Amino acid sequence: MTTFVDRVELHVAAGNGGHGCASVHREKFKPLGGPDGGNGGRGGDVTLVVDQAVTTLLEYHHSPHRKATNGQPGAGDNRSGKDGQDLVLNVPDGTVVLDKEGNVLADLVGQGTTFVAGQGGRGGLGNAALSSARRKAPGFALLGEPGEARDIVLELKTVADVALVGYPSAGKSSLISVLSAAKPKIADYPFTTLVPNLGVVTAGSTVYTIADVPGLIPGASQGRGLGLEFLRHVERCSVLVHVLDTATLESDRDPVTDLDIIEEELRQYGGLEDRPRIVILNKVDIPDGQDLADMIRPDLEERGYQVFEVSAVARLGLKELSFALAGIVGEARAAKPQEEATRVVIRPKAVDDAGFTVVYDEAEDVYRVRGEKPERWVRQTDFNNDEAVGYLADRLNRLGVEDRLMKAGARAGDGVAIGSLENAVVFDWEPSMMAGAEMLGRRGEDHRLEAPRPAAQRRRDRDAERDDAQREFDEFDPF
Known part of the structure; x- marks a missing residue:
């Protein structure tokens, strides 16, 4: 049964x-x-909040559809409707929110970080x-607006x-089990670890976290095996540690070749070139493992790697490794640019920005009006x-839509x-529209409301008007 999920598709819908009234x-x-009709209540938001007590997205794997509650309608005697209840979804630290096209909407790092997924x-x-x-x-x-619904x-x-x-x-799981209090599954067969394990290590005054990333194989950067799912968990780490098996039982493998293959996969995945790297030669408690470590260590040091010989089982060399990692982590933290205090950036609108656009759509033979206000007003209209x-019509006229249509x-x-x-919403435009109650006849009537003509009918009527004008011009004789 699946107990760890690190990628889900979530369908969120905010309240209407x-x-x-x-x-x-x-x-x-x-x-x-x-009049004493009250206002309708606001629909609830769908908000993602980082909770460090949550470590997996399993809950949303089983229940991917989430909806906030709707606002209540207003009532007479000036009674406003109750607001909908916000839906708060707790997610693990390090969750990235993307849209269906893969564009990053939010990167949620740090306890309490929030993102409104649906307004x-x-x-x-x-x-x-x-x-x-x-x-x-x-x-x-006015009608209540529908809540935002989208797939993320x-x-x-x-x-x-x-x-x-x-x-x-x-031996990665064995190392993290002896360096920290983490207790990952350990066995003598490949792919024992199927999910990342986290451990907290204390070395002197430095406390740092260490992740056991599941095993990589050739082709991981192209998605072979579970490579992409595994490599995703390497992106945020400050230090990369190569764990090489010096006592492998596979005759076609050797530690240096393993290192080269993993480095190639990291290079193809991209974005990890600037991370400091060290090499751990594991299982040196085995005689053959120690002999192989003595043979390849000069070659690795010549390449510029800092090399440590350890044994997770015999607990050899772990103290030196722990303090060395603490020093590298401290340097990485010091080199990391400090986050600036949150600043409020005010971007005033241009003086000629009307907040909407008018574009002629030749395919549909209509003038298309796009803008936040006009579209929101249409949604609010019964x-x-x-x-x-x-x-x-009064609101659109005051906004300047009629003037833009004329231009x-x-x-x-x-x-x-x-x-x-x-x-x-499509309608036939009347440029002589007046605004105000003078357009109303009997209560609840407005002669501006007529069924819009189809595009083909509009073209025929326009052609007929042009032909009539041309005929009048041809028949006109000033003498």
Whole structure:
């Protein structure tokens, strides 16, 4: 049964905002006491939080769909809806959040680090909040916005100071078991270790963490075996330690060749060239192992490696190794640039930034309006209520959408789409739109609301208008 998972695909959905309420206050002798509809509650967020007590992503492997609660709708008597409850997901230290395309969204390192994976929807305003001197008793309210829903990938990259790398059965698990209090599984067959093991080592006044990375084989950087899953846990380590088996029973292997193969895999994986490296010759308590260590040590030192001869079983050379690693870790920490204090960067908008764009889409024969405000206003509009649609038109007009459409060459009857290609509201544009309650007839009616014509019909109507204009010009005789 799987007990350790370091990569999962998570489907998160934030809560939807509650709808606003359209209500009129009523009591005895006061049948129309004014609008009193409350606002809808905010939808809950989905937030990832680093918890060092969590060491695996196993929980999300079994339950990959997570959703926060929705906000409650508003009610009469100016009662606002209850906000949705935020959903907090605890993740291990060192979790990287990516989107479906592999782009990094967040790198969560350090206890308490947070990332909002899904933003809850805003609650809709009730008609009490929408009332004004011009619109004293709105007969509509705004809808709550849908919460953000998306698919993300969580990858766990072990956070440690030292990484032990090497072939399977080189003795990495045995080393970490005697250097620290960790108790990994140890056996005399390859790939005993299938998940990284972490241990804490104290050497004098220095405390550092050491990771036992599962065994690597040729082709690991291309995904052979579980190479990519293993190499991922090496990225954050400050020091790389090659553990070489000097008493291997395989006749076609020798420690120097093992070192060269693992170094080639690390090179192909990339990003590890600047990490300091040392070499451990393990199992020197065996006579043949000591003889082989004496033979290859000069060659390794000539290459520039610092070499230690140890035996995890006999506990030989461990104290010297522990203090040497503490010194290298201390140097790596000192060389690491210190994190600057968090600064607030203010980036004011350009004076000519309207917050939206208008682009003509030839394929659909519509003028497409894109922008945060117009698209959010469309999501908040109840298109079953003509008065709400009129309010949307007023907002768009004040934002300057009509002026931009005119500058873009739009004419009466042209199609206008607000939103993306997949989810847009399309209508026929009337450039003579006025804003305000004067556009309303009977309560709840607005003659700006008409069914949009298909693109082909718009083209035919435009061609007919052009032909009529040309005919009038041809028939006109000034003499």
